[in-house]
Amino acid sequence: MYKQVLDPIADSLGWSSLVAAIPLAVLFILLGVVRMRAWLASLISLAAALVVAVWAYGMPVGQALLAGSEGAAFGFFPILWIVINAIWVYTMTVDTGHFDVLRRSFATVSDDQRIQAVLIAFSFGALMEALAGFGTPVAVTSVMLIALGFDPMKAAVLALTANTAPVAFGAMATPILTLGKVTGISSDTLGSMVGRQTPILAVFVPLVLVVIVDGARGLRETWPVALTCGIAFGIAQYVTSNFVSVPLADVIAALTSAVVVVAVVRLRPAPRPAPVAGGSVDEPSPEFARRVERPDSRAEIARAYAPYAIIIAVFVVCQIDQVKTWLNKATQTFQWPGLHLTSASGKPLGSVTFTLNWFTTPGTQMLVAGVVTMLVLGVSVTGGVKAYWASLVQLRWAILTVMAVLALAFVMNASGQTVTLGTWMAGAGSAFALLSPILGWLGTAVTGSDTSSNSLFGALQVTAADKADLSPVLMAASNSSGGVLGKMLSPQNLAIAAAAVGLHGKEGDIFRRVLGWSLLFLLGMCVLSGLQSTDVLSWMVP
Template identity: 40%
Template sequence: MSPWKQIYDPAGNILVSSLVALIPIAFFFVALLVLRMKGHVACTITVILTAIIAVAFYGMPIPYLIATGLYGFIYGLWPIAWIILAAVFLYKLSVKTGYFDIIRYSIVTVSDDQRIQILLVSYGFGAFLEGAAGFGAPVAITTALLVGLGVPPLYAGGLCLLANAAPGAFGAMGIPVIVGGQVIGADPFLISRLAMPMLAVLAFVIPFLLVMIVDGLHGLREVWPITLVAALTFTVTQTLVAVFVGPELPDIAAALATLLAIPLFLKFWRPAVSFRFSQGNKEASITGAEQHYNRSDIIRAWMPFVILTVLVALWSIAPFKNLFKSGGPLASTVITFPFPYLNDLIIKMPPVSLEPAPYHSVFKFDLLSSVGTSIMLTAILSTFVLRARPRDAVVIFLQTLNELKIPIYSIGMVLAFAYLANYSGLSATLALLFAATGSAFTFLSPVLGWLGVFLTGSDTSSNALFGGLQAATGQQIHVSGPLLVAANAVGGSVGKMISPQSIAVACAAVGLVGKEGEMLKFTLKWSVLLVLMVSCLLTV
């Protein structure tokens, strides 16, 4: 079959073309926020609208359209749905065996104040998981943990999505920044340093926002010392590592420092009043007061998450990854194949890319090296650590799979939409509208990254999609290309909290399937506020 070259302005007027391109995105927001459709229904209709526009307006060949939708849907199943399934199974295994009560108790002994627990779990532990794994695992695991601690599900999901903006630009061992540098031929180390002035302010502000959302300004006045400690520890550590070491370890180092600093500070200071959600799980609120566990019980309860930390870190380091690369001893366990009717058949054209370049659509089934497998292996090992009968563990897994069947479908449809938007040229049309603003593009550069992550669900994908355009536009308006790619990455980290993929993951983790609109409403205003803040920082 002959290659198809993308057309970015079918109407001959970039404004008109952009209005058409906005139709499925506008529908998605209206469907969730106004019509209050269930997420899987809204995603399905959005995919249908995008497909119609791709064929009728952009002229995308139907065989390529079908292949693109299938490719995106399958990517939603592997590796993303695999990660979510493993994470939720691990959490439910801990709950069903009764050991999560002990985890809850041990966290309460650090602090029974849920404002502080949210800082520990969503801001600290979430950043560690983002730095090591990414791909939805941080939100799925931390959201479930907070619900287990008595935080209402909507707040748990929304707060974890918001907290995930702090480590997002350096997620999964710095891959977003590394890819951004590769796209424009720049040193990722340079992009890492350029991103930090914007990201440092973002990371510093987020803990204060988390507390204010939970308990208002009055609550912030009560716990500002510990909030300040968390914000300073995370921000200073992340900045020093990003500037002097590189993009691979800022999140992991900042998270570990924060997880140590908060309990240490609490040895010398405690809030005068302890806060708990009035609508939280009442059983969770009294567990710490009525139960006492010995040290061995606490160690056993936490072992699944210790194993998780070790395995996720192991799966993320270069020597382990090299085992599965071409020529490595385990390379044969990775199954790859060019996706039929798609690989190298759709051509990205200037000015979106520096020169005509095909989309390499190669599906990779990495059963052993997937991060989801490290989480599933943790769950399997935890079956024995928590002394669960194998038969009971199988029942819990099947129950989890049954509960997640609609969320898994939603995630698949979200990725189908993302790939259709990218491969048809729809997302590039919107990017070119931004680029046409001339000198105002500097302000809009982070917004483009924000839009890119909304469309793709991934900061890495957004940098790969728009990095070339950012650099090319920067050259025209005499602004540093690497600086704009850094802005794309930081803006993208803020866009994650409204990405349909992230929303679906958070809702799936806490049983809010069908209430994706409520979750989006929770995060949208903060996402807009933060991306505008990043834009202002870039233009100062």
Template identity: 40%
Template structure:
């Protein structure tokens, strides 16, 4: 029961095929943004629609179509769903044991201004988590932290999704960039250099944009010094590290330097007017008096604050270890070195790594070149970032001194809390796999590739579309990298710029990806409210995408001197 992908399957026409391929995307937008369906219902019905179109319009046999959906659903559970479960579980542990109250106080001790808190947590801390772990961990953890600080859940989720724009291309220790080297043959370092000459232009703007969304222009100008410190330190570090160190460390270094620089700056400068949300103002004393009271009546010692942050310090350390290349190789059971400890880890990683072939799908689909496409259920249990977070949660049990019974109950409560979001995530990832296997996603990419001399402008749209569908900049880069390279060469565009544009455009699609929306809602307790969050982020996604499109078009023409 083999199937050869045909990207012009409908009437032998690329235009008609593209119209069919875009139907599930339009339906999903309609279901969430207009009909306001619950996320899991929208996800499941979009998956069903994609299956119907794959079979009846693209001619894909039923069994391969269904099994491609199961492959996506499994990936939605591991690693993505596993990250969400463990991230929210770790956060819930700190809440249950009262440690989050101390964390909240420590952030407030830097500043009570909600604008600066958003920069510290959503932008800098979220970027660090993106660089260390990727997938859903940054938004899940940083959004939960903001909610704990007193932010409206929808606001917190939306701000964290928008803030996550800056670091996504270099997320998970540079995997999105590194992934493009294989299918294109272009060294990852060369792609990193060009992305590092695009994204910093966006990164320096994101802190300003984030605060502007919160409070408008006038109140943003009040904290412009802090905004500039946050954005400039991040963007400058991102440029230098991506151009001289490679794609692995830009996020981690940029986030750390931005976070420390802003925290230190706030020791010497505070805005004249402390901004709080409208519902807080009536209950709050004037800013100066409030700051004086907090200073005099500080109730937590340095040791207590360190203990409260310890779960996240441990989390950072373990996730960083999980990203070290040699360790990552051992965790999947592929280490071939002589280090005794890594050999032991390798044995365990091998035992906990499963790659069963997907029945009726593995090597049963052929691409347009006639090559079979492998399909396996990728179950790297020990290597999953969620497992690293779970280990942090186990260590946290001893730090906060919670009983095993309460620890297990908190885990069970977390699973119950996330049951619908996990269904949403699994269904939308399943949808992505169906459209990829049928060739529908490539059809849409081929339409954009027909734009000729305007392709440099539309090149980032491919990345945006890919991340919207797959939820991953890595997946979008793997999906469209070769198409970008070939099309760019044919229209006289620098192929490396096109590859970079795919990654840079992709970061603007992350905030509207169904997976990201579901993750953010799950983290802040808004399961079923995915439609509201999509309506919040959609216009910002399109605006930022247009900025990347403009940058790419200019760099391909009058600003070509910016390229290495």
């Protein structure tokens, strides 16, 4: 049995925090400065976390290794299980030529890449986040952008940056429901509070996307569409989370924003842009060239959209309470063999419990959608198996990276390194209202999941709020709202994006391109949280 220690270095929380931050510092320096391949940087950082756990925190070697093995297993199931099957569906559409049809179909809405980025990366990505989460929107939207002619690096950056505002309500509000469980606060109340923070962020995300695509000119020429999209999303997310249903917040917001974008484009066509710098390296296929003179039939277009319609249909059906209950009967929960952990207060840690939700995980549902896609697109069993193998080969380094990063996160969590950092920040008193989103950002950057971040720091946020005479609802919600901004920096999501667009080994380059946006958004969220803790915006707290 290992009991966590919060201040192992000279009985000082400050010094202990500096040591606890070493694995994260190593990871971010290797990725962003040294530009090392993500899988190698993750393995080195994992080694650093093990050394700190054993040497500084006195964690038995066996317990530290077992915690890492549980994290690696969690990295594969459910996270990689989702991504592998999502990439498989994409691979089949490419092999059958239907992605070319999709490319041309989206161009009929608008041939402006700036509008396409808003519609696909933001609106469609938000829908994928709402239904599945866990890296699915990054994998799906990045390859869709490539199909429309985007440069792979730009496609990855757009997909990661867009995957912010919807994250707190992702996977049918799983992060909010988890936050309610660990804090004891009603998830409806927490959802209402988050719905008064992330909608403000949503207003600016589409504007940033057009800047990424085309700089200042893109903002100048397409801001009406981008701003209208963000406002529509934000209003729908606020109204739904506060007055309708927290789990449906992103679904309704995503669909609303997509409809608004199409309507605005139809009513006010954007200026035809000059060629965007750094254009696509993805040349049209011979199939595309052959069909220039012959427009795609409605049947062909329908089949091109079919995989995504199937994915949405499968996910929606699986969210029906009766279906979800039936599928959940196959779920298995067990204690990770040999792992025995307690918190600093002596309470058993829930992290030692591993869940195999075979049928309710989005990965299995994506697999089902892939099988149905095979039938609709006329892919043979042999062709489907070849496509699956090709997907595994494409993702081989991403698989290693994600498993290493989750092993790192579990070692830090199990040993107490993560809680040390959080507890040290929680000692800031009333200024904690400004720092609260940073804690959530840190948790998501490490684990790649807003749900995991809320599990780690939700209760800590409430405790810090009570000590500093702050609103527990506000601080808990700020953890989730700040967490959404750390997702684009998470090594696991960087690896997923790089693998999806064929940029293996370029995770460090992607990291540097999204770092500035993540920090800028985080600064805004910190200011908002701080103002909401004062008389200036305290009226926004339910």
